[in-house]
Amino acid sequence: MTGIHIEVDGERIAGLAGQSIAGLLLADGRVAWRRTRTGRPRGVFCGIGACFDCLVTVNGLRDVRACQRRAVDGDKVDLQEDDRD
Amino acid sequence: MTEVLVVGGGPAGMAAALAARRHGARVVLLEAGDDIGGQYWRHLPGGRADPGERLWHHGWDRFLAMRDELLGDDGCEVVTGAHVWSVERRDGAPPLVHVFVGEPDGQGREPRTLDPAALVLATGAYERTLPFPGWDLPGVFTAGAAQALAKGERVAVGRRVLVAGAGPFLLPVVAGLLRIGAEVAGVIEAAGPAQLAGGWAPRPWQLIAARRKAGELAGYARQLAAHRIPYRTGAAVVAAHGTDRVEAVTVARLTRDWTPVPGTGRRIEADAVCVSHGFVPRTELALAAGCAVGVDGAVTVDERQRTSVPGVLTAGELTGIGGVDLALAEGEIAGSVASGGVPAPGAVRERAVFRKFAARLAAAHGIRPGWRAWVDDDTVVCRCEDVTAGALRRAAELTGSRGLRSLKLTTRAGLGLCQGRTCGRTVESMLTGSNEPGLLDPGRTAHRPIAIPVRLGELAASTRTSNREDVP
Ligand SMILES: Cc1cc2nc3c(=O)[nH]c(=O)nc-3n(C[C@H](O)[C@H](O)[C@H](O)COP(=O)(O)OP(=O)(O)OC[C@H]3O[C@@H](n4cnc5c(N)ncnc54)[C@H](O)[C@@H]3O)c2cc1C
Numbered sequence: 001m002t003g004i005h006i007e008v009d010g011e012r013i014a015g016l017a018g019q020s021i022a023g024l025l026l027a028d029g030r031v032a033w034r035r036t037r038t039g040r041p042r043g044v045f046c047g048i049g050a051c052f053d054c055l056v057t058v059n060g061l062r063d064v065r066a067c068q069r070r071a072v073d074g075d076k077v078d079l080q081e082d083d084r085d
Numbered sequence: 086m087t088e089v090l091v092v093g094g095g096p097a098g099m100a101a102a103l104a105a106r107r108h109g110a111r112v113v114l115l116e117a118g119d120d121i122g123g124q125y126w127r128h129l130p131g132g133r134a135d136p137g138e139r140l141w142h143h144g145w146d147r148f149l150a151m152r153d154e155l156l157g158d159d160g161c162e163v164v165t166g167a168h169v170w171s172v173e174r175r176d177g178a179p180p181l182v183h184v185f186v187g188e189p190d191g192q193g194r195e196p197r198t199l200d201p202a203a204l205v206l207a208t209g210a211y212e213r214t215l216p217f218p219g220w221d222l223p224g225v226f227t228a229g230a231a232q233a234l235a236k237g238e239r240v241a242v243g244r245r246v247l248v249a250g251a252g253p254f255l256l257p258v259v260a261g262l263l264r265i266g267a268e269v270a271g272v273i274e275a276a277g278p279a280q281l282a283g284g285w286a287p288r289p290w291q292l293i294a295a296r297r298k299a300g301e302l303a304g305y306a307r308q309l310a311a312h313r314i315p316y317r318t319g320a321a322v323v324a325a326h327g328t329d330r331v332e333a334v335t336v337a338r339l340t341r342d343w344t345p346v347p348g349t350g351r352r353i354e355a356d357a358v359c360v361s362h363g364f365v366p367r368t369e370l371a372l373a374a375g376c377a378v379g380v381d382g383a384v385t386v387d388e389r390q391r392t393s394v395p396g397v398l399t400a401g402e403l404t405g406i407g408g409v410d411l412a413l414a415e416g417e418i419a420g421s422v423a424s425g426g427v428p429a430p431g432a433v434r435e436r437a438v439f440r441k442f443a444a445r446l447a448a449a450h451g452i453r454p455g456w457r458a459w460v461d462d463d464t465v466v467c468r469c470e471d472v473t474a475g476a477l478r479r480a481a482e483l484t485g486s487r488g489l490r491s492l493k494l495t496t497r498a499g500l501g502l503c504q505g506r507t508c509g510r511t512v513e514s515m516l517t518g519s520n521e522p523g524l525l526d527p528g529r530t531a532h533r534p535i536a537i538p539v540r541l542g543e544l545a546a547s548t549r550t551s552n553r554e555d556v557p
């Protein structure tokens with residue numbers, strides 16, 4: 001098993017190659033990483049790409065489903081907030 | 086030679102591709118994930134193989150044999166990372182199929198357009214979870230999320246997990262959680278003894294034919310007993326509590342129609358809750374192709390898996406929820422018919438057996454209308470746009486309309502990023518007072534011409550390059 005690191009809002013987090021970004025964040029003890037437009041926290045809900053709760057910004061690209069995207073060593077992940085009203 | 090395009094590499098799609106090859110057709114199989122196997126045979130990715138993988142599955146050797154055959158066959162092109170985002174109807178021919186090949190939600194992916202002689206859609210299903218107060222707290226998951234993370238990544242969604250909802254699918258989820266070392270606080274099944282008996286007890290000889298499945302389920306039941314995990318029927322999680330994440334839930338007894346019985350609420354501590362009340366067929370592509378669907382939202386097919394659109398067949402969960410054996414049999418039939426062949430009698434028999442099994446499932450665990458009573462006005466219904474049940478009910482009263490379209494525009498429910506996949510059925514049944522979808526405004530929440538989100542840059546690039554291919 002190969003260890004990898006990703007950067008989440010500037011913080012280095014260790015994981016395993018083959019984990020999704022969501023899996024890596026959950027294994028690191030996080031359950032929420034996005035905020036909806038009224039500020040409610042969201043993380044993984046469906047785990048299979050259907051609900052869009054788990055969106056993150058990956059290497060500058062917004063709206064990537066963290067449960068679908070495999071983490072790659074060196075990925076820069078930024079947490080997302082939806083536009084407020 | 087007939088050329089067959091299969092979309093979806095789960096059990097149904099794999100069986101369809103193999104059957105079409107046996108009948109001499111050249112085949113292209115498109116799968117969004119980075120390996121085939123679908124939900125049932127979800128596994129660790131290649132780079133991280135587990136010698137004990139077999140322990141996580143039923144029929145693992147069958148899967149390996151099917152995959153080897155498909156990948157080792159020059160007449161079959163298996164494309165993984167293939168995100169089919171739309172199909173384009175044509176007169177007198179099956180639709181064109183548009184796909185981006187590359188990373189999920191990536192950019193600069195390779196656009197391809199395929200022009201098949203026959204199209205088999207096998208896109209599976211996603212889960213249906215009924216809302217309850219607190220269900221949008223982090224730490225509340227669908228049961229399938231727990232299963233996908235356990236099987237596909239060996240990640241536990243929590244340390245002490247409660248599993249709740251309806252249906253036999255809750256049991257393999259418990260097995261997955263135990264295998265990766267989580268404590269399972271209990272299993273809460275909404276169907277009560279009368280509903281369960283009504284589905285499972287009559288005509289027991291039918292179950293003998295489906296004994297493979299019955300055996301799998303009995304194994305799970307023994308496991309619950311061995312781990313002393315409480316299994317409660319006729320009850321539901323009616324609220325989740327916590328501030329930034331779930332800390333506990335309230336479980337209440339239900340009447341026969343799933344209305345919570347006042348005064349029966351009991352608090353159970355858990356750091357994760359996994360809830361599933363069934364599945365919804367993933368019909369975006371089938372609907373875009375023009376295929377007729379039934380009141381249950383599943384694609385309507387004849388006994389040969391043919392849809393209402395000539396040259397388009399469907400197999401597996403998107404024709405109705407019946408588990409892996411039904412998906413395999415339907416795939417086999419669809420692949421044979423798509424390539425101009427006659428389906429094997431064995432597959433036809435299996436389909437009949439497991440369709441009956443599916444009907445029992447629906448009777449024993451089907452959603453009953455009383456659940457609306459546990460949704461209070463503050464409960465979020467649309468998780469994307471934070472629309473509450475109260476806002477929906479008020480909008481329905483004010484506009485005097487129960488038409489879905491106007492309500493969606495007034496409240497934004499179902500207009501968020503998930504396009505109503507998560508809340509669509511719930512909104513429909515809250516407003517129509519029925520569990521059957523689309524009574525007032527047929528099929529509205531299920532219509533999504535673009536099946537997966539596509540970036541504008543990619544869209545522009547795909548229209549510039551005209552690279553239509555015949556299959557293969
Ligand atoms: C999250 C989840 C977990 C499950 N786990 C189990 C379990 O452990 N045990 C069990 O008995 N049953 C499980 N089920 C039920 C299971 O779905 C079926 O028994 C079986 O997998 C159905 O087979 P299928 O081929 O019809 O669909 P699936 O197995 O769902 O296969 C459909 C395939 O189509 C692909 N696909 C969908 N849309 C597109 C598109 N637009 N472009 C390209 N590819 C696409 C998907 O990636 C998927 O691989 C699970 C269901 C879900 C939703």
Ligand code: FES
Binds near residue numbers: 045046049054066067
């Ligand atoms: S958790 Fe639902 S899309 Fe990722």
